[in-house]
Amino acid sequence: MIRITSETSIEILSEIKPGDFVTxxxxxxxxxxxxxxxxxxxxxxxxxxxxxxxxxAVRV
Incomplete structure (x- = not known):
């Protein structure tokens, strides 16, 4: 599970793909x-x- 927050790096956000489990x-x-x-x-x-x-939705 990938945690999505405003502190999540652009690199990690860019690696998320359809099918991944997020919160x-x-x-x-x-x-x-x-x-x-x-x-x-x-x-x-x-x-x-x-x-x-x-x-x-998150802005970084």
Whole structure:
């Protein structure tokens, strides 16, 4: 299980792929269905959509 927080490194976030089991350490845990990565100049936003429909979003 991979913990996704704002302190998770870009390298680890970039290695996450569909099928990996992830958690936000609070209420969302599950298998990654899709990943969206947006480079917004001042930060990079990762949005992990889980098979349950929940979304874990983090900016680094």
């Amino acid at each position: 936000d350490s609070f209420s969302k845990s599950g298998i990654v269905e899709s990943i969206e990565k947006n480079d917004l100049d001042i930060y990079i936003e990762f949005r992990f959509t889980l098979v349950t429909g929940s979304i874990i």
